[in-house]
Amino acid sequence: MEIILKSKNYKKIASSLVLFLVIISIFSIIIPVSRSDKIYNARCWFDLEWSDIETQKPVVPRDEIKRFNLTVKFEIRTGESYGKGVVDAYLAVGRGNPLIELEVIDSSPWCDAVMERPTIATNFTWSTEAKTAIFITINENAPAYGEGFIKIHAYAKNLGLIEGYSNNFTLPFTPAYKPIVDAKLLNLNSKKISPNDEAVFPIELENMGNARTKVLLEVNELPEGWTATVTDYVILAEQEGSKETAYLSVIPPSGLGYHDEEISITVKMTPIMAENPEEVGNPFYANFVVESRGFSGNGIEQYIFYIIIIGVILLIILLIYKRVNKKNLEN
Structure with missing residues (x-):
């Protein structure tokens, strides 16, 4: 109840x-x-x-x-x-x-x-x-x-x-720094040259990231006698699509004799934030092949003309000497 x-x-x-x-x-x-x-x-x-x-x-x-x-x-x-x-x-x-x-x-x-x-x-x-x-x-x-x-x-x-x-x-x-760089080879990445020539490769770098970026470039070690130089660095402006061109130059051995050599070269590219070097992106790479084929006089080619002139002069002197000597004998 x-x-x-x-x-x-x-x-x-x-x-x-x-x-x-x-x-x-x-x-x-x-x-x-x-x-x-x-x-x-x-x-x-x-x-x-x-x-x-x-x-x-x-x-x-x-x-x-x-x-x-x-x-x-x-x-x-x-x-x-x-x-x-x-x-x-x-x-x-x-x-x-x-x-x-x-x-x-x-x-x-x-x-x-x-x-x-x-x-x-x-x-x-x-x-x-x-x-x-x-x-x-x-x-x-x-x-x-x-x-x-x-x-x-x-x-x-x-x-x-x-x-x-x-x-x-x-x-x-806050957005973080995102290094994105696109590398384009304006020409082929392989060349055939003579031992006395130089191979030059332009590398176009484009900023696809979100800040002003410095790209460091370096080449790998090369066999003895070969020389390769590359632009130390390029700086890409902040705006997307900013472009700069770096150059790789390769010189083969030019010792006296016939050459038939081929080499592979790797260029390492590392993007870093231009205003903050501690912000480093992942490196990326480009590969190049150079073939050196032909005869090399080890620099003697530039003197061949003078050698020929001297040889002709000596030959003329020799002919004159023989003719004079022959007349003397007849007398």
Whole structure:
């Protein structure tokens, strides 16, 4: 009997609370009041938080999908006893869970951002929090160590007599340096030359990365007698598509005799950030083949003309000497 009475009392209390809320709702509609003077003055409020340590870590363009964890801190705020009474009444009758909508409304032009959960259901209580995340990717043309941002619009609808809330939050992040250099061989990467010639290979370097880049060039060790030199470095401007040309020069052995030799040469190219030499990218390589074939006089060729002239003069002198000597004998 006692249990039945308690159940009836509970139902009466719940019915009274619902009736009270209905009366308050009708009263607030009939009597217009300003936003700050509502008699119940209860509203949702929330904040969106993230780790500053995480956002300060540079995001690698193109190669990384970056996750930023977000914490939504939800509160119900009231300014007076009426508002507290409204919230207490809702808590007593088990009001539904507040829904917070998260939407990316703006971001850096070279950034794509996706919310893990665009809708978050929180518990209906005075204060609580929920977890979510946002995933971002950035293009290779994101300026290295520039300022990136994602603007998130968050809002919650009215919960009956409890006013909703909306706000914008801007999450900052930093793009990392991404060295991307494209090497093009303007001519073939192999040449046939004579032992006294020089093979020259132009190498066009194009900046496809996101910062001013210095490219260091060096050649591998060569067999004895061969000489190869390459442009020490080129500097590529920051804008995508900036180009510079380096040159590889190869001179074969030119010792006296016939030559039939072939060599493979590797040029190593290492990109580094021009303003920060500690930012070093992965090296890349280009291979070249030079074939030296033909006779070499070891430099004597330039004197052949003079040798011929001297030989002709000596021959003429010899002929004159023989003729004079013959006449002397006849006499």
